[in-house]
Amino acid sequence: MTNTVKLTEFINDNSNLRVLQGQECVSGKKITVSDVYRPGLELSGYFDFYPADRVQLLGRTEISYAARLDHDLRRKVFEKICQKETPCLLVSRNLPVPVELKEAAEAAGTPILISNDATTYLMSMITQYLAVKLAERSSVHGVLVEVFGMGVLLAGESGVGKSETALALVQHGHRLIADDRVDVYQRDHETVVGEAPRILKHLMEIRGIGIIDVLKLFGIGAIKDETEISLVINLTNWDSKANYDRLGFQENTRIICGIAVPQVTIPVKVGRNMENIVEVAVMNFRAKAMGFDAAKTFDENLTSLIAENSEEEKGGKAD
Numbered sequence: 001m002t003n004t005v006k007l008t009e010f011i012n013d014n015s016n017l018r019v020l021q022g023q024e025c026v027s028g029k030k031i032t033v034s035d036v037y038r039p040g041l042e043l044s045g046y047f048d049f050y051p052a053d054r055v056q057l058l059g060r061t062e063i064s065y066a067a068r069l070d071h072d073l074r075r076k077v078f079e080k081i082c083q084k085e086t087p088c089l090l091v092s093r094n095l096p097v098p099v100e101l102k103e104a105a106e107a108a109g110t111p112i113l114i115s116n117d118a119t120t121y122l123m124s125m126i127t128q129y130l131a132v133k134l135a136e137r138s139s140v141h142g143v144l145v146e147v148f149g150m151g152v153l154l155a156g157e158s159g160v161g162k163s164e165t166a167l168a169l170v171q172h173g174h175r176l177i178a179d180d181r182v183d184v185y186q187r188d189h190e191t192v193v194g195e196a197p198r199i200l201k202h203l204m205e206i207r208g209i210g211i212i213d214v215l216k217l218f219g220i221g222a223i224k225d226e227t228e229i230s231l232v233i234n235l236t237n238w239d240s241k242a243n244y245d246r247l248g249f250q251e252n253t254r255i256i257c258g259i260a261v262p263q264v265t266i267p268v269k270v271g272r273n274m275e276n277i278v279e280v281a282v283m284n285f286r287a288k289a290m291g292f293d294a295a296k297t298f299d300e301n302l303t304s305l306i307a308e309n310s311e312e313e314k315g316g317k318a319d
Contacts, residue, residue: 004030005133007087007111014129016122017090021102022111029111031055031087034130036123038062039081043069052083055126058101059092059119066098075100082108090126092119132193135185140256144177144194144227145169147282151194151227153182153261154278155254156235161268163204165235168275175224176214179204184229186257195226231285232261233278238269 007029011017019026037054043065066074082089082104089105090113091097097112105112115122143154143166154162163179170176178196187193196202202215202223215223232254236242244267253260264281268274284294 003134004032005130006030010129011113014125016115016117016125017113018115020091020097020112020114022088022105022109025109025111026088028109029087031130032134034127034134036126036130038119038123040065042081043077045077047080050080052081053085053087055087055130056081056089057092057119057123057126058089058095060095061119063091063095063098066101071100074098075104078104079107082110084108084110086110088113090115090122092117092122132185132187135187136257137183137185138257139197140182140184140194141180142182142232143179144182144196144229146175146177146224146227147279148174148286150231150282150286151177151229152278152282153194153229153232153256154235155232155263156268157237159207160235160237161274162235163206165274165278167204167206169278170214170218170222172275172279173221175222176202176204177224177227184257186259187228190259192229192257192259192261193226194229201225229256229261231282232256232263233281234263234265235268235274236265238267242267 007026010031011019011026033051033054035051035054036057037051038057038059038061039050040062042050043062066077069077078098078101082101086108088111089101092115094114094116097114102112104110117125140153141155141158143162145152145154145166147169154165156162166176166179177194178200181197181200182194183197184192184194202213204212204214206212234254244265252263252265254263255261262285264285266274266277266281287293
């Protein structure tokens with residue numbers, strides 16, 4: 001589980017931010033909360049619930065209000081805002097930073113960052129970035145691929161052919177995200193995202209061949225860093241005694257990070273072209289999402305045919 005983001009990483013990942021003051025303090029700072037705070041109430045002297053452990057964002061409203069305070073009051077307020085646990089101060093729109101804020105930040109060892117972007121944009125961007133970085137992560141066994149732009153998790157027991165199926169899909173022009181182990185996290189209340197562990201990125205294990213580098217063999221178009229998991233395809237060895245869904249009426253799900261993801265089960269058997277079947281499963285899933293359900297159409301047609309035959313039988317008996 002990731003519970004901190006180094007301030008150095010935060011700055012390097014966001015090119016629209018630069019260090020104005022306190023470069024020597026950056027390496028020792030960490031961000032532990034995804035929320036960004038604008039210390040408006042604190043400028044008026046109210047510090048009862050001040051969240052000092054958040055990134056403190058000062059925009060035009062905060063800077064202009066601080067300019068109206070007298071020197072001593074402004075210095076006291078900024079000294080309270082700059083705490084040792086405060087990861088950094090961020091000033092938007094390249095606004096002039098008050099001297100009292102610079103002095104208070106230097107005394108507390110709090111770096112000051114500055115950006116040319118608008119305050120609301122920075123708040124949205126940083127919150128989204130930190131929410132992803134600080135999200136609780138877990139691992140699931142499987143292969144994650146993107147088929148026709150949709151994230152598909154190939155699940156199943158070891159040796160069932162997940163990696164081989166994924167390799168064939170890559171050869172069909174689809175993209176690999178992760179093989180064998182997939183790190184997953186919840187992006188929002190309805191979305192779960194999967195990515196490869198750093199040590200396994202772009203790599204795939206094929207029995208009889210070993211480890212292959214998909215990026216070097218197939219090019220940049222064959223890989224992707226992460227994707228939303230929209231469908232789980234559970235590959236299982238063919239069992240003649242098992243009762244498989246032949247019409248498509250069964251709707252199953254798999255819980256990943258607390259989110260129910262649609263799941264279909266496909267039996268694996270010698271002679272079955274698994275990559276083509278996976279492609280069709282994805283296209284059929286997308287068609288259902290758009291309101292085109294072949295199973296439902298078949299059921300309606302069957303019901304209509306039964307009704308017609310019943311009417312003909314009644315008519316024959318009447319004659």
